[in-house]
Amino acid sequence: MTERTILIADDDRAIRTVLAQALGRAGYNVRATSSAATLWRWVEDGEGDMVITDVVMPDENGLDLVPRIRRVRPELRVVVMSAQSTFATALKAAQRGAFDYLPKPFDLKDLLSLVGRALAAPVVPPPEAEEPEEERLPLVGRSAAMQEIYRTVARLTTTDLTVMITGESGTGKELVARALHDYSRRRSGAFVAVNMAAIPRDLIEAELFGHERGAFTGAMARGVGRFEQAAGGTLFLDEIGDMPSEAQTRLLRVLQEGEFTTVGGRTPIKANVRIVAATHRDLRQSIRQGLFREDLFYRLNVVPIRLPPLRERAEDIPLLARHFLDRARAAGLPGKSLDNGAVERLKSHPWPGNARELENLMRRLAALYPQEVIGEDAVAAELAEAEPAPGAPSAPASAETLEQAVERHLATFMSAQRDGLPVRDLYERVLAEVERPLLRLALANTRGNQIKAAAMLGLNRNTLRKKIRELELPVVRGLL
Numbered sequence: 001m002t003e004r005t006i007l008i009a010d011d012d013r014a015i016r017t018v019l020a021q022a023l024g025r026a027g028y029n030v031r032a033t034s035s036a037a038t039l040w041r042w043v044e045d046g047e048g049d050m051v052i053t054d055v056v057m058p059d060e061n062g063l064d065l066v067p068r069i070r071r072v073r074p075e076l077r078v079v080v081m082s083a084q085s086t087f088a089t090a091l092k093a094a095q096r097g098a099f100d101y102l103p104k105p106f107d108l109k110d111l112l113s114l115v116g117r118a119l120a121a122p123v124v125p126p127p128e129a130e131e132p133e134e135e136r137l138p139l140v141g142r143s144a145a146m147q148e149i150y151r152t153v154a155r156l157t158t159t160d161l162t163v164m165i166t167g168e169s170g171t172g173k174e175l176v177a178r179a180l181h182d183y184s185r186r187r188s189g190a191f192v193a194v195n196m197a198a199i200p201r202d203l204i205e206a207e208l209f210g211h212e213r214g215a216f217t218g219a220m221a222r223g224v225g226r227f228e229q230a231a232g233g234t235l236f237l238d239e240i241g242d243m244p245s246e247a248q249t250r251l252l253r254v255l256q257e258g259e260f261t262t263v264g265g266r267t268p269i270k271a272n273v274r275i276v277a278a279t280h281r282d283l284r285q286s287i288r289q290g291l292f293r294e295d296l297f298y299r300l301n302v303v304p305i306r307l308p309p310l311r312e313r314a315e316d317i318p319l320l321a322r323h324f325l326d327r328a329r330a331a332g333l334p335g336k337s338l339d340n341g342a343v344e345r346l347k348s349h350p351w352p353g354n355a356r357e358l359e360n361l362m363r364r365l366a367a368l369y370p371q372e373v374i375g376e377d378a379v380a381a382e383l384a385e386a387e388p389a390p391g392a393p394s395a396p397a398s399a400e401t402l403e404q405a406v407e408r409h410l411a412t413f414m415s416a417q418r419d420g421l422p423v424r425d426l427y428e429r430v431l432a433e434v435e436r437p438l439l440r441l442a443l444a445n446t447r448g449n450q451i452k453a454a455a456m457l458g459l460n461r462n463t464l465r466k467k468i469r470e471l472e473l474p475v476v477r478g479l480l
């Protein structure tokens with residue numbers, strides 16, 4: 001095999017040496033320079049099979065070189081390294097046609113595997129460069145975990161791949177889904193978000209796929225579904241783990257066949273949506289419990305993105321807190337800043353409600369405290385206020401009682417009275433909504449043993465069997 005040559009540009013001598021040694025040991029030829037101008041000369045002279053360049057160099061910004069390199073040498077893969085690891089850098093690198101972006105410091109093993117992948121990758125034509133609007137970039141945070149997310153999101157701006165975002169409540173799943181849309185080729189289309197947990201189960205299919213006039217009682221007119229609304233854009237399926245099994249089957253068919261029919265309709269309609277799904281649940285567990293289809297999971301989990309809880313990236317808290325205070329000011333609240341003690345107190349809080357909890361706290365501080373610089377005491381007092389009373393069962397700050405949760409869902413049920421979808425048979429339906437998960441969980445917890453599940457529920461065995469049939473619950477033994 002002919003030796004491949006890698007061109008390196010970085011004004012830091014130590015980095016040049018380390019890279020040259022590691023790549024040399026791996027069998028590559030290396031040429032290294034501290035200036036963008038020399039790198040450009042080598043490129044113009046037709047040298048090298050790949051470029052690894054830093055962003056900040058004395059004579060020119062490495063990111064500005066990328067489109068020029070791609071124009072004159074489209075076959076040359078370019079990897080951009082940067083210590084300025086923001087979403088903007090990752091996005092610019094991807095949009096200007098870099099093969100990948102590597103936040104500093106990096107692991108040499110990762111670099112070598114990246115070089116291997118870059119050299120083996122097929123040549124893609126340079127993209128039409130379009131600049132992100134830096135000041136409006138939505139994602140904040142510089143932790144290693146966030147950088148990995150920026151890299152993934154940036155890479156995905158040039159594809160239509162299906163994405164599955166997982167993470168606790170309030171970690172920014174919807175925000176990432178929107179960023180995936182806003183920076184994608186589909187950004188001129190609609191971003192349509194549907195929350196599976198907020199729609200009554202028996203309306204989900206009509207909601208997603210639309211319905212024909214007279215398809216069910218109360219369907220007075222044809223209803224346009226979310227798939228149709230999102231045509232040309234992105235469909236965000238939030239809380240996908242709460243999707244009822246019939247709708248899961250239907251969604252799987254749409255993903256397999258690329259077309260769908262409305263409820264009550266016959267003519268297939270071509271699906272032209274990019275799907276981004278999200279859940280706070282552990283779907284592999286749901287699969288083991290028989291609650292989520294494994295085949296659908298694999299169709300959706302093409303590119304998984306895991307958003308870490310805020311407590312795992314405490315170094316992002318100061319930046320996020322400032323970002324939320326700025327947002328509060330932009331929304332008309334007084335401008336505030338935090339002193340060091342306040343920031344340290346924020347960093348030591350566990351944030352069960354994640355970024356949303358931090359955002360709410362910043363808004364409260366901006367609204368309620370007269371002083372311009374917020375100190376540790378104010379933060380401590382507000383955090384104590386939000387914490388559960390001593391002796392109360394430990395639960396996330398955002399947790400609600402079953403009664404509150406049911407009330408919230410019922411409010412959504414009631415407000416679904418639109419588009420010819422009137423609320424009917426509410427009593428029966430609500431009871432079924434509660435019965436189904438109750439029975440499912442009892443069965444899952446007893447590994448499908450109906451005798452034990454009946455005992456757990458305090459039901460007669462025959463009653464349980466009848467209910468399983470009525471509610472069409474899957475009967476699976478030996479679960480978990």
Ligand SMILES: Nc1ncnc2c1ncn2[C@@H]1O[C@H](COP(=O)(O)OP(=O)(O)OP(=O)(O)O)[C@@H](O)[C@H]1O
Pocket residue numbers: 138139140141167168169170171172173174175176280320323355356359
């Ligand atoms: N990295 C981040 N940078 C800036 N803002 C963020 C970030 N992460 C989350 N937020 C903000 O925190 C709030 C909660 O985020 P979002 O609604 O996306 O969370 P979620 O994971 O979808 O929550 P849920 O599962 O409860 O729906 C939003 O206002 C969002 O703008």
